[in-house]
Amino acid sequence: MSQQVEDAEILSKFQDEKTRNEAFNLLLKKYQQKIYWHVRRMVIDHDDADDLVQDVFVKVWKSLANFRNDAQLYTWLYRIATNECITFLNKKKQKNNISLDDVSYELAESLADSTYFNGDRAQQKLQEALLTLPEKQRLVFNMKYYDDMKYEEISDVLGTSVGALKASFHLAVKKIESHLLAHD
Amino acid sequence: MKSDIDNKEWLDDYMSIKQVNPNNPFTVPAGYFDELHQKTMSRAALDELSANGEGFTLPANYFEDMQAKLQSRINIEAALESTTGGFTLPANYFDDLQNAITAKIARPAEVSVKRPRGIVRQMLTSGVFKYAVAACFTLAVGVTLLFRQEESPLAIHNRSYIHKALSNVPDEDIINYLQIHMDAADTRGVMEEAGEINTGDVNAEDLKNYLSTH
Numbered sequence A: 001m002s003q004q005v006e007d008a009e010i011l012s013k014f015q016d017e018k019t020r021n022e023a024f025n026l027l028l029k030k031y032q033q034k035i036y037w038h039v040r041r042m043v044i045d046h047d048d049a050d051d052l053v054q055d056v057f058v059k060v061w062k063s064l065a066n067f068r069n070d071a072q073l074y075t076w077l078y079r080i081a082t083n084e085c086i087t088f089l090n091k092k093k094q095k096n097n098i099s100l101d102d103v104s105y106e107l108a109e110s111l112a113d114s115t116y117f118n119g120d121r122a123q124q125k126l127q128e129a130l131l132t133l134p135e136k137q138r139l140v141f142n143m144k145y146y147d148d149m150k151y152e153e154i155s156d157v158l159g160t161s162v163g164a165l166k167a168s169f170h171l172a173v174k175k176i177e178s179h180l181l182a183h184d
Numbered sequence B: 001m002k003s004d005i006d007n008k009e010w011l012d013d014y015m016s017i018k019q020v021n022p023n024n025p026f027t028v029p030a031g032y033f034d035e036l037h038q039k040t041m042s043r044a045a046l047d048e049l050s051a052n053g054e055g056f057t058l059p060a061n062y063f064e065d066m067q068a069k070l071q072s073r074i075n076i077e078a079a080l081e082s083t084t085g086g087f088t089l090p091a092n093y094f095d096d097l098q099n100a101i102t103a104k105i106a107r108p109a110e111v112s113v114k115r116p117r118g119i120v121r122q123m124l125t126s127g128v129f130k131y132a133v134a135a136c137f138t139l140a141v142g143v144t145l146l147f148r149q150e151e152s153p154l155a156i157h158n159r160s161y162i163h164k165a166l167s168n169v170p171d172e173d174i175i176n177y178l179q180i181h182m183d184a185a186d187t188r189g190v191m192e193e194a195g196e197i198n199t200g201d202v203n204a205e206d207l208k209n210y211l212s213t214h
Helices: A002-014 A018-045 A046-066 A074-094 A100-113 A121-128 A135-144 A152-156 A161-180 B005-013 B032-049 B062-080 B093-106 B108-113 B125-148 B155-159 B160-165 B172-183 B182-193 B202-211
Strands: none
Touching: A002 A018, A002 A074, A018 A046, A018 A074, A018 A135, A018 B032, A046 A074, A046 B032, A074 A100, A074 A135, A074 A152, A100 A121, A121 A135, A121 A161, A135 A152, A135 A161, A152 A161, A152 B202
16 A cells, blocks of 8 residues: 555656656656566566666656556556567567577577576576567566566556466466476 | 465466576676666656757747748759759769879870770871862862963953053054054064954954065
8 A cells, every 4th residue: 555655656746847856766766676677587688678677767757747547657667668678579580580489599598698697507497498488478477476466467567358368377387387397 | 566475376286386496586787776777867867858859949930931941942953953954964973084084194195095986086187188188289279270271362462451551542543653663573573473462353364464565
C-alpha cells in the first residue's frame, strides 16, 4: 500500500512544474534498478542495457505527464522497458540479417565473454537455456522467476491474457528443464 | 510487486531448476547506479531543452512565408537555368577540362596527336588547295596576256591621243596638209604604218595607191 502512496506522490509532484525534477528523481531512485535488471536479463550485455535504460527513462520523462492512473506505475514502466528490449533485439536481427537462433547464439557468446557475470556453472547453464527460448517466453520466465510477479501483473506488462501467459510459462519451464538435464 | 509465496511453488515440480541459485548472477560496475541516475537526469534535461526549441524564437508567420519564399527561389532558379539555352555538360566536365589543359601545356606534341581531326579541317596546309591556287594564278595571268595579244591595232589606235586630236580636223584639211608637207621619204613610213591608220571605210589598197601616186 505504501508503494501506491509513493507512486501517487511521484505522479502528483510531476504534474507541478516546480517539483517535476524532484518527482523524476524519486522515480529514478525507486525504479531504475528494477528496470535495469529487467532489461539486462533480456539483452545480456551491460553496455546495451545501460543505453536502453536511459532511453526508457527519457521516454518516461516525456510521457509521464500523460500517465493515467488506470494502470500501476511500475507495470507501465516495465511495459516501456519491455518494448525497448524487443525493438532492440529485432533491430539486432535485422541489422545482422540473422535468425532468432543466431541471436541466441550471439547473446550466449556475450554472456560467456561478459565481465559482469559472476554466476556459478548452474546459473550460467540456466541463462544459456533461457537464451534458447523465444523472447516472449523468456520475458514471462524472467518476470516470474526473478521478479516474483503475478500473472495478472505480467499480463498488464505484456498485454497478454493470464491463460496464455500460463501456457507460455509452462512451455518455457519444460524447455529449460530439458536443456539443463541434457547439458548436465 | 509483492513477493508471492505461491509464486515459487511451481519450482517443486522442476527440481533441476530449483537446484539453481535463484540470486541474480549478473553484476554491474562499481557505483553504476549512482552514475546511471545522474546520466538519466542529464539526458532528461537535454531532452527538455531540445523539446523547447533550444531557446530560439521565430518571426511571426515564418513558416507560412517560407513556402512563398521557396517558391520564388525555385522560379528564379528555373529562369536562370533557362538562360543557358538548355545546354548541359557531361559530368565533371570542368574538372576534366582543367586536367586536359594542364596536360596540353605539359605535353603539346602528344596533345596535338589527340586533337579530333574530324572537326577541324586545315585547308591551307592541304596539297589540293596549293595546286588549286597555282592553277588559278596561272589562268589569270594567261587570260590577261591573251586579251592583251588579241587586242587589234585599230582598237589601240582608237584609244590613242593623236586619233582623238585628228578626229576633230576635217578630212579636206588633212589632205591639203599632206599634199603640201609630205615628201617621198614620208611616203614609205606612212605605208609601213598603214595598218595602224584609221582609214574608216577606205580600202587600204586604195590608200597605198593614192600615196604612191602623190
